[in-house]
Amino acid sequence: MSSKRSYAIIGTGALGGYYGGLMVRAGLDVHFLLRSDFDHVQQHGLRIDSKNGDFHLPRVNAYRSAAEMPACDVTIVAIKTTANEQLADILASTTRDGGVVLVLQNGLHVESDAVAVVGPDRVLGGCCFLCSNKVGPGHIDHIDYGRIAFGEYRADGSVQPIRELTRAIEADLQKASIPAEAVDDLIKVRWQKLMWNIPFNGLSVVLNASTAEIMNHPASEALAEQIIRDVRAAAMQCGKKIDEAFVDKMMDDTRAMVPYDSSMRIDFKRGRPMEVEAIVGNPLRELQRHGGHSPRLEMLYQQLTFFNRNQTV
Amino acid sequence: MSSKRSYAIIGTGALGGYYGGLMVRAGLDVHFLLRSDFDHVQQHGLRIDSKNGDFHLPRVNAYRSAAEMPACDVTIVAIKTTANEQLADILASTTRDGGVVLVLQNGLHVESDAVAVVGPDRVLGGCCFLCSNKVGPGHIDHIDYGRIAFGEYRADGSVQPIRELTRAIEADLQKASIPAEAVDDLIKVRWQKLMWNIPFNGLSVVLNASTAEIMNHPASEALAEQIIRDVRAAAMQCGKKIDEAFVDKMMDDTRAMVPYDSSMRIDFKRGRPMEVEAIVGNPLRELQRHGGHSPRLEMLYQQLTFFNRNQTV
Structure with missing residues (x-):
């Protein structure tokens, strides 16, 4: 070269x-x-x-x-x-x-x-x-x-x-x-990024909400944190150890953001196919390959798959 | 009298x-x-x-x-x-x-x-x-x-x-x-009715969908069935035995319905407060009092609580 x-x-x-x-x-x-x-x-x-x-x-x-x-x-x-x-x-x-x-x-x-x-x-x-x-x-x-x-x-x-x-x-x-x-350790870095992408891309579509709206209501804020914890648990099950402090960091970073539309929400609003498989489906299947399961991630995936059904532009 | x-x-x-x-x-x-x-x-x-x-x-x-x-x-x-x-x-x-x-x-x-x-x-x-x-x-x-x-x-x-x-x-x-x-056994009858009301009232709001739309996509259909099973499991944990065949009955009955907007979806569309506490919150708390938990019901409750935040008409 x-x-x-x-x-x-x-x-x-x-x-x-x-x-x-x-x-x-x-x-x-x-x-x-x-x-x-x-x-x-x-x-x-x-x-x-x-x-x-x-x-x-x-x-x-x-x-x-x-x-x-x-x-x-x-x-x-x-x-x-x-x-x-x-x-x-x-x-x-x-x-x-x-x-x-x-x-x-x-x-x-x-x-x-x-x-x-x-x-x-x-x-x-x-x-x-x-x-x-x-x-x-x-x-x-x-x-x-x-x-x-x-x-x-x-x-x-x-x-x-x-x-x-x-x-x-x-x-x-x-x-x-x-x-x-x-x-x-690329895969570990990817899991760390998924700790933000899965909850905030996913919930921004399902709840029709910006990151600020998600963080400003106790129910959605708690759900976002639980999904972050579930992604971390999935990473651990797949052999990638991520410090628990990273959960708080994701929450704090998001609280500090200006109100923000995730890429998935932008795609959703424009009628474009969303990256549901790359961002949620693949991690979920990786978890299942490692013998794990996560009702919340499964439910989020099912909901996003439903919302993706007419995204064809 | x-x-x-x-x-x-x-x-x-x-x-x-x-x-x-x-x-x-x-x-x-x-x-x-x-x-x-x-x-x-x-x-x-x-x-x-x-x-x-x-x-x-x-x-x-x-x-x-x-x-x-x-x-x-x-x-x-x-x-x-x-x-x-x-x-x-x-x-x-x-x-x-x-x-x-x-x-x-x-x-x-x-x-x-x-x-x-x-x-x-x-x-x-x-x-x-x-x-x-x-x-x-x-x-x-x-x-x-x-x-x-x-x-x-x-x-x-x-x-x-x-x-x-x-x-x-x-x-x-x-x-x-x-x-x-x-x-x-009123409470058992109520749990049986909740086996329809929780999934189909809840998902009709979160997925912005009629019962027919929910039943016509494999992802939402599977999620509805899982939530029905979770409600049945919650009833069992609370001491109310419901035959497993009732799960299929709920699904079959809903498939046979004309496209239908649940009462919760009608309230949501009209900006009215939704019966989230009566239909989802109370059963969830009853389950928790009996030492049970259900990530899917908790997530549905959190999502509905979020959607209920601006319903004030």
Whole structure:
């Protein structure tokens, strides 16, 4: 692998557009796959409004289809998991021999679709702690945060020593001012993020409520905390020890947030398919594979599956 | 108690208007407490459209306040439990010395408010299997069913031999063509009715769905069945044995129904307080008093409590 790695960004939205834009600005070799925004970005580039400073990239490497893209060293998957059926075709084009895929999606075992295309030893996963929105074609509004914790994916959840390539990607991202951290236990990081995503994505849809509304009523606040505890218990049953203090941290962090619509609630309101399987179904099945069960998580999953039935836009 | 008993009907709506109308037609001595419909009913009487035959009662004993009513032998409570704070004043006026109260409300231990007024040995409770609506002032549309199972209320749930007075009320109701049945185990009958009311009232609000929509999706159908099983398990833990075949009966009966909005969903849509405490909270607390717990019922209760927060009309 050359000293200057090439990156393909699959999905140039709130997440891929933001991180990719930072990487272009830092001089990295980045190639963007776009759909509806292609014409606009081809002509006007990318515009990033960020709390860390706005910037405009008048020209970026934009592509209308994966077939036109160069085979890259690292393909970053930044689409929703509900669009993962596109990945087989995309990754076959964008991933060079010996290249890797970095899956920056929410949920658990969301890397398995990439593994099915490129094989088990060439897939990394990452959790992003990012608050940003796409506010127009090629126009990203970065509100806060931005950390990425990423590491090698193994379906069995085993801890993986951090490889040289992973360190190199970490260095590239850090060069782009992205707070990136390579980790040796990706699945544990994913479970920690699920301790927020399952209760607050899930309840925001079922209760039709923002995070602030959930936290401001004792019944929903108590339910959110119980679901956080259930996710932690599920992680433990699956062999990932998470400190109990992390429960209070999730609650305190959410209380401190401005009223916030989770990504699942935004999808729900727009009639789009929600990431129910990635965020709730997969963790639940992982728990069941480990002999556990959780009536609350099952009930939340059933309710979300019901609400997902007509989300087709 | 005279051979001809006097009846006060508290709440002249879909239930009190229908049953009271049948009783007037049969020549019983019936007195109706009305609020908003008083003027209309005073002038035009009650109109009952029924699958068993329409009828009109041009003159009924209508009262604007309980203080104007005669003290009666039997006071039938047919208001929503959410209005029970009115009962203390009402029952003090309508119940003669030695008179009894028959509480025809949904839920568990809904008789306790009447007990607090008239004492523990003078309260009966009943479950109504009735499908009717108030369609205008003093105008009831009886769609189907109509059975009442009623018996003496005891807070400890003990089986009570059927007293002479209970048999006399049963005879009065039957004379009025009401399929009434005195029972010795009211609390068991209430748990059986809760096996429908908890899942289908509860999920119709949380899932924003009719009974047909709940039954027509595998996720919600499975959740409804699990909640029915949880209610049965709660009844068993509280000492009331209900045959397992009753679970399938609840599911089959609901599948056979026309698409139906539960009373709780109707209240929710209209912005009215929902009977969450009577129908879900009280059974849950009864289970907890018996050392049991149920994550699904607790979660449903928390969700409904949240949805009830702004219901104030």
